[in-house]
Amino acid sequence: MQKYKNPNQHLIAPGHTACPGCGQLMSARLVLDACGSKTIIANATGCLEVTTTKYPTSSWKVPWVHSLFENPSAVASGILAALKQKGLDKEITVLAQGGDGSTFDIGFGLISGMWERKENILYVCYNTEVYSNTGYQASGATPLDANTTTTPPDKKSMGNAFIRKNMGEIAIAHGCVYVAQTTCGYPADIINKVKKALTFTGPKYLEILTTCIPGWGVENEMAVQMGKLAHKTGIYPVFEYYDDEYHVMKIPGEPLKVDEYLKLHKRFKHLFGNERGKEAIKQIQNIADKNIEKYNLK
Numbered sequence: 001m002q003k004y005k006n007p008n009q010h011l012i013a014p015g016h017t018a019c020p021g022c023g024q025l026m027s028a029r030l031v032l033d034a035c036g037s038k039t040i041i042a043n044a045t046g047c048l049e050v051t052t053t054k055y056p057t058s059s060w061k062v063p064w065v066h067s068l069f070e071n072p073s074a075v076a077s078g079i080l081a082a083l084k085q086k087g088l089d090k091e092i093t094v095l096a097q098g099g100d101g102s103t104f105d106i107g108f109g110l111i112s113g114m115w116e117r118k119e120n121i122l123y124v125c126y127n128t129e130v131y132s133n134t135g136y137q138a139s140g141a142t143p144l145d146a147n148t149t150t151t152p153p154d155k156k157s158m159g160n161a162f163i164r165k166n167m168g169e170i171a172i173a174h175g176c177v178y179v180a181q182t183t184c185g186y187p188a189d190i191i192n193k194v195k196k197a198l199t200f201t202g203p204k205y206l207e208i209l210t211t212c213i214p215g216w217g218v219e220n221e222m223a224v225q226m227g228k229l230a231h232k233t234g235i236y237p238v239f240e241y242y243d244d245e246y247h248v249m250k251i252p253g254e255p256l257k258v259d260e261y262l263k264l265h266k267r268f269k270h271l272f273g274n275e276r277g278k279e280a281i282k283q284i285q286n287i288a289d290k291n292i293e294k295y296n297l298k
């Protein structure tokens with residue numbers, strides 16, 4: 001891995017206002033460093049935008065366009081069209097990025113269009129599994145039974161009632177040339193996957209599971225630990241898909257039980273110490289077991 005002597009060598013400068021230890025910011029910095037300085041970014045609204053561009057400053061050392069929640073993919077398509085006109089599209093990487101609210105829900109229609117047009121754009125979703133920036137509302141990426149501000153557990157419910165969408169599979173179904181998932185627990189894997197993605201011409205999707213410290217209710221220093229546990233329990237499969245094949249990151253040893261992961265989040269605290277919670281954890285274990293089987297993670 002590249003070694004940095006000082007933080008100013010990164011393409012996202014220090015001085016942003018993300019939470020110390022934010023999994024998303026750390027991952028975004030790795031993504032951009034891996035893309036290199038010849039990159040133009042279209043960024044959806046969300047934490048990544050708000051924390052890096054406090055007026056009149058910017059942490060971005062490359063051209064960076066803030067778009068709406070809905071349309072970083074369409075803005076990226078426009079950037080690519082302009083680069084083609086200038087004959088620069090082979091030299092410059094176009095990166096579109098956003099959170100899970102933007103990717104799974106509100107920007108999804110335009111992402112689908114970008115993929116349908118087979119545009120040579122890398123789309124990266126920083127999946128905090130919640131609308132972090134506006135106060136932790138549930139998104140289409142929120143896991144079953146998570147306590148969010150729109151899915152509080154009560155006598156009738158155990159939190160979020162829905163199983164999350166599988167955007168990786170949705171990207172594969174669109175015919176993306178490269179699709180991958182990883183987590184903020186594996187910095188070297190993030191860099192390798194971005195570099196690998198950029199060897200393909202066409203639509204590419206990378207999803208990175210990233211902690212949201214207040215949204216998940218974890219401590220500032222836990223990003224790497226949580227990212228690793230999500231993989232080692234099977235709750236979040238880490239894989240690449242290209243040339244019609246999956247290439248998975250195997251779980252080292254026996255997969256851990258999901259409660260090893262769940263018990264560390266405040267958003268799952270209500271699942272512990274009661275019978276209903278035990279049943280709910282069994283259901284979540286079942287989701288992880290199915291992932292392990294489906295992606296052959298052992």
Ligand SMILES: Cc1ncc(C[n+]2csc(CCOP(=O)(O)OP(=O)(O)O)c2C)c(N)n1
Binds near residue numbers: 070099100101103
């Ligand atoms: C159409 C629209 N709806 C709602 C908002 C308000 N809004 C701004 S950021 C945000 C949450 C972003 O969530 P996500 O995409 O998951 O990114 P994160 O903040 O988690 O990184 C919302 C709801 C908006 N800007 N535009």
